[in-house]
Amino acid sequence: MQGKRVFVSGGAGVIGRELVPRLLAAGAIPIVGDLKPRPAHFGAGVIYRQGDLNAMTEAEFHLHAPEVYIHLAATFERSTESYEFWEENFLHNVRLSHHLMTLAKDCPSLRRVVFASSYLIYDQSLYQFDAAREQPVSLRETDPVNPRNLTGMAKFAHEIELRFIDQFCAQRMSTVCARIYRGFGRNSRDVISRWVRMLLAGEPIQVYRPEGQFDYIYAADTAQGLLRLAAAEDVKGIINLGTGRSRRVQDVVQALRTHFPAMQAAAVDSDIPYEASQADVTLLRARLGWVPGTPLEQAIAEIVAFERERHGAALAAEAAPLRVLVSSASRKVPLVRAMQAAVRQLDPKGQVVAGDLNPQALSAAVADAFWAMPPTRDEQLPQLIAGLRERGIRAVLPTRDGELAFWARHSAALQREGVAVLAAAPVALERCLDKLAFARFGAERGLPFIPASTSLDACGAGPYVVKERYGAGSRALGLGLQREAALAHAQGLQAPIFQPLVLGQEISVDAWLDRQSRCKGVVLRRRDRVVNGESEVTTTFSDHALQAQCARILEALELSGPVVMQAMLDATGGLHVIECNARFGGASTTGLAVGLDSLLWSLLEARGDDLSAWPFIRSPRQVRQVRVPCDLYIHDPGL
Numbered sequence: 001m002q003g004k005r006v007f008v009s010g011g012a013g014v015i016g017r018e019l020v021p022r023l024l025a026a027g028a029i030p031i032v033g034d035l036k037p038r039p040a041h042f043g044a045g046v047i048y049r050q051g052d053l054n055a056m057t058e059a060e061f062h063l064h065a066p067e068v069y070i071h072l073a074a075t076f077e078r079s080t081e082s083y084e085f086w087e088e089n090f091l092h093n094v095r096l097s098h099h100l101m102t103l104a105k106d107c108p109s110l111r112r113v114v115f116a117s118s119y120l121i122y123d124q125s126l127y128q129f130d131a132a133r134e135q136p137v138s139l140r141e142t143d144p145v146n147p148r149n150l151t152g153m154a155k156f157a158h159e160i161e162l163r164f165i166d167q168f169c170a171q172r173m174s175t176v177c178a179r180i181y182r183g184f185g186r187n188s189r190d191v192i193s194r195w196v197r198m199l200l201a202g203e204p205i206q207v208y209r210p211e212g213q214f215d216y217i218y219a220a221d222t223a224q225g226l227l228r229l230a231a232a233e234d235v236k237g238i239i240n241l242g243t244g245r246s247r248r249v250q251d252v253v254q255a256l257r258t259h260f261p262a263m264q265a266a267a268v269d270s271d272i273p274y275e276a277s278q279a280d281v282t283l284l285r286a287r288l289g290w291v292p293g294t295p296l297e298q299a300i301a302e303i304v305a306f307e308r309e310r311h312g313a314a315l316a317a318e319a320a321p322l323r324v325l326v327s328s329a330s331r332k333v334p335l336v337r338a339m340q341a342a343v344r345q346l347d348p349k350g351q352v353v354a355g356d357l358n359p360q361a362l363s364a365a366v367a368d369a370f371w372a373m374p375p376t377r378d379e380q381l382p383q384l385i386a387g388l389r390e391r392g393i394r395a396v397l398p399t400r401d402g403e404l405a406f407w408a409r410h411s412a413a414l415q416r417e418g419v420a421v422l423a424a425a426p427v428a429l430e431r432c433l434d435k436l437a438f439a440r441f442g443a444e445r446g447l448p449f450i451p452a453s454t455s456l457d458a459c460g461a462g463p464y465v466v467k468e469r470y471g472a473g474s475r476a477l478g479l480g481l482q483r484e485a486a487l488a489h490a491q492g493l494q495a496p497i498f499q500p501l502v503l504g505q506e507i508s509v510d511a512w513l514d515r516q517s518r519c520k521g522v523v524l525r526r527r528d529r530v531v532n533g534e535s536e537v538t539t540t541f542s543d544h545a546l547q548a549q550c551a552r553i554l555e556a557l558e559l560s561g562p563v564v565m566q567a568m569l570d571a572t573g574g575l576h577v578i579e580c581n582a583r584f585g586g587a588s589t590t591g592l593a594v595g596l597d598s599l600l601w602s603l604l605e606a607r608g609d610d611l612s613a614w615p616f617i618r619s620p621r622q623v624r625q626v627r628v629p630c631d632l633y634i635h636d637p638g639l
Helices: 012-023 058-064 085-104 150-169 191-200 219-231 248-255 282-288 298-317 334-345 378-391 401-409 412-416 426-433 435-444 482-489 544-556 588-595 598-606
Strands: 005-009 029-034 047-050 068-071 112-116 138-141 173-179 182-184 203-209 217-218 238-239 265-268 275-279 322-325 351-356 367-374 395-397 464-468 478-481 496-500 505-513 520-533 534-542 562-568 575-579 624-626
Touching: 005 012, 005 058, 005 085, 012 029, 012 068, 012 624, 058 085, 068 085, 068 150, 068 219, 085 112, 085 150, 085 478, 112 150, 150 173, 173 219, 182 191, 182 219, 191 203, 191 248, 191 298, 203 248, 217 219, 217 298, 217 534, 219 238, 219 282, 238 282, 248 265, 248 298, 322 334, 334 351, 334 588, 334 598, 367 378, 378 412, 378 588, 395 598, 401 412, 401 426, 426 435, 426 544, 426 562, 426 575, 435 496, 435 575, 464 482, 482 496, 505 544, 520 544, 520 588, 534 588, 544 562, 544 575
Parallel strands: 005 029, 005 068, 029 047, 068 112, 112 173, 138 275, 173 238, 182 217, 203 265, 322 351, 322 395, 351 367
Antiparallel strands: 464 478, 464 496, 505 520, 505 562, 520 534, 534 624, 562 575
């Protein structure tokens, strides 16, 4: 596997947590996709994508250029599937498997597909009985199939899909379906791990059908088997992945009793069938020269040790969810929703609180909670801190120019309260908020900034741009004015500055920089239609030289976090920087759409994660954003 790029769906699950480190040890480059946050023990060599893989695009999959694809991602319920599982099974089993293989089947780099299937595919009448059996049934790959539940149906459906793909793609890639038996492992929801957690909590356990016989396969062994199958490209089709040796439920109980001598285990009457199954591993042994070998007792000892170690941490993990405040949320519904997506990548129970002075702010309709905040003034700091503490808020994203300096100025005090401010340092902010200081900074360093002055005579013969020195650049903007009109317009401003008018294509530059002002990613976009200073229609484009130039400028400004820079491109393609807003812009969600995960990176940096493990993967496709009004309907009997 040395040097091979391996895409693992569901790689943060029980099997994936065992498989990914083994891939690294084998010299592979794992690319992991999962809904769950990145496991702490994954090394920096793991490329990690958190989020619903149903949203993964073909361009993104092909950009990773995997040579091997191991499909682990699945959802399931233990014992009896609930009514609600109907939709979940379709989305995360049936649909997901089909979607990912649709992306993979035409990927030029792909040579091997390993699918984690299940023994639940076999006809249950072969191995389930009305009475306990003395001997288990060894299920062979050629035995009849009749999936016993929705999960088994989904696995079987994808096996058929892979069989179909083999008809057309067998010359350039091979596929194998590993029918995995009764899996269990560390950090799992399986019955063994559940029992261990209950026993650690001093609770009794209930045992159903202690005479039942299952082929228990430890997740570490499953991972080893999948790794071997990934490397053995000549092994194709269906293959059992089990130990070949069934153990009774009462054997599990007895193994647990050696670790919990005082445990209470009560046998409970049940109407579920008696199972007596195990894998026929003849083919597995013949093709791989290997079968899983971890004894049940050893695996249970490892699980007990694992659960003991994390017992205290697990209790702590049940603390309040991650809560992030989007301040001055106003009408910024797309931004609130984007922050919700970022928060829930880190904590599925995470929440976004929209904060605004206006108690009728529209963002309240989409946020998880709303806070009618006091003004962001220094004398209000104690009240604001009390409000943050009361709501359990751990990070603040300022979104209005007028409040950036306040939050940055008090970031140290807020940090002591456990609240991270997702904004640049005060000096860098002030440089951007003062447009005259911004222009002078550029002139001093030879940067392509449009010059500015408090004197009209310093700006040439005109036409001119007249604007306020502080605050939003579009406010009371006078554009393309001749001398007399420019002077008249300045009379109506509080602190006017003058600039020469530069004609050309107006662009926005979305970017994200870390706390050391290192630029992680840049996205360029044309401002195709601008209304009241905001892009109503904007289209991304790529220009590597221009992107590098913009990154150098932003780093020189010593900014951090999400920023958006406004500029003009003249007829020769020359860059003329107008201003830079050290915050997430009104149309910056366009950058998110092509891979600039600025909100997620800010949250990761705030909690101390190594951001080298979260690379900027820019979509090769361009995106046009059209900002249109959207009706929202709220159905609530209490309205």
